[in-house]
Amino acid sequence: MFKRLTLMAALLLPCGAVLAEEGGMELMHAGTDINNMQSLQRGARNFMNYCSGCHSLQYLRYNRMGDDLKIPIAQLQADLMFTSEKPFDMVNSAMPADAEQWFGKRPPDLSLAARAKGVDYLYSFLHGFYADKTRPWGVNNLYLSNASMPHVLQRLQGLQKPVFKHEAGEGxxxxxxxxxxxxxxxxxxxxxxxxxxxxxxxxxLDYAAEPVKATRQSMGVFVILFLLVFFAFAYLLKKEYWKDVH
Ligand code: HEC
Structure with missing residues (x-):
């Protein structure tokens, strides 16, 4: 038994290591909590202020976001809707169609980014910008080499510099x-x-990728509890029925 467990662990370990090293660097831990409403509200504000100029969330409507995050429509319109006027619009970006010429790449829609790449990747990516004079915006990224996104949070984070290690190459x-x-x-x-x-x-972004995630998780707990209670009753009933047979 023990032997089999160690064999399984040995087989699984390298997979974890490979995943973590995708992109060359070990990922940071995001530590996000989809049930933290205040964090989600602050995140929506930060996203609208710093990201929506370039990135859209094409599957999310403002009024849905307002309902889910408990932001009144008036406040939504006043503080968060920079790229749109109608509450039932999708979260569009302010980017014109020729954005590709400016950046070399069109800023991708971020609706599903958290599902496609994982929250740890997004958290790491936003920590990964460093000074690189050879790049058009003067920055590169540890987790996405030659990224064509400027470091839009530089005023807040500051600027990092790369740290290199000298190694002997193949020849x-x-x-x-x-x-x-x-x-x-x-x-x-x-x-x-x-x-x-x-x-x-x-x-x-984790919320935006799956707006029903928090509901789904609490619903899951409810369903399991229901099944447990139901099981208890079913068991008692079974005992009652078989009492006379045995
Ligand atoms: C000035 C325009 C601009 C702003 C503002 C901007 N981005 Fe980007 N972003 C880009 C471009 C361009 C790319 C494409 C980079 C590439 O693939 O090389 C990108 C790519 C990304 C990616 C995908 C990375 C990957 O691995 O493919 C993520 C995630 C991202 N941005 C998050 C954000 C977040 C979060 C904000 C707000 C804090 C933000 N961006 C603000 C231009 C912008």
Missing amino acids: GEPKMVLTGVEMMSRGSMSPEEYDHFVRDIVNF
């Missing part, structure tokens, strides 16, 4: 390997404040 010639980043110039937020800020955005 023996030295080569530089990127191992991480360190802070070069600080922004207006402390590292902890920036972590919270990004965590809220990622939490909001």
Whole structure:
């Protein structure tokens, strides 16, 4: 038994390691909580202010978001709807059709980003920008090499610089390997404040990717509880029926 368990663990471990190393760097832990309503509300505000200029959420309507996140329509219109006027519109971006020429790549729709890439990836990506003079916007990203997105949160986070390690290459010639980043110039937020800020955005993107997620999870708990109670009654009933037979 023990032997079989160790064999299974040995088979599963490399899979975990490979997943974590996708993109070359180990991912950070996002620590988001889809049931934290205040975090979701702050995340919606941060997303609308810092991301919706370029990214849309094409499967999410403003009024649905208002209902789910308990934001009154008037406040939604005043504070969050920059790219649209009607509450039943989808969350569009302000990007014109030729955005591709500006960035080399069209900023992708982020509706399903949290499902496609995972919250840890999004959290890491938003921590991963570092100074790189060879890139058009002067920054590159640890988790998406040669990313064509500018570091739109630089004023808040500050600017990081890359840290390299020298290694012998295949032919023996030295080569530089990127191992991480360190802070070069600080922004207006402390590292902890920036972590919270990004965590809220990622939490909001997790909600946007599946607006019924929180309901689905609480419904799941309810269903299991119901089944347990039902099982107890069914068992008692069975005992009652078979009492006379035995
Ligand atoms: C000035 C325009 C602009 C703004 C503002 C912007 N982005 Fe982007 N973003 C881009 C572009 C361009 C890409 C495509 C990058 C690529 O694939 O090289 C991108 C890609 C992404 C990706 C996909 C990364 C991947 O692995 O493919 C994510 C996630 C993302 N952005 C999140 C955000 C978030 C969150 C914000 C708000 C904090 C934001 N972006 C603000 C332009 C922008």
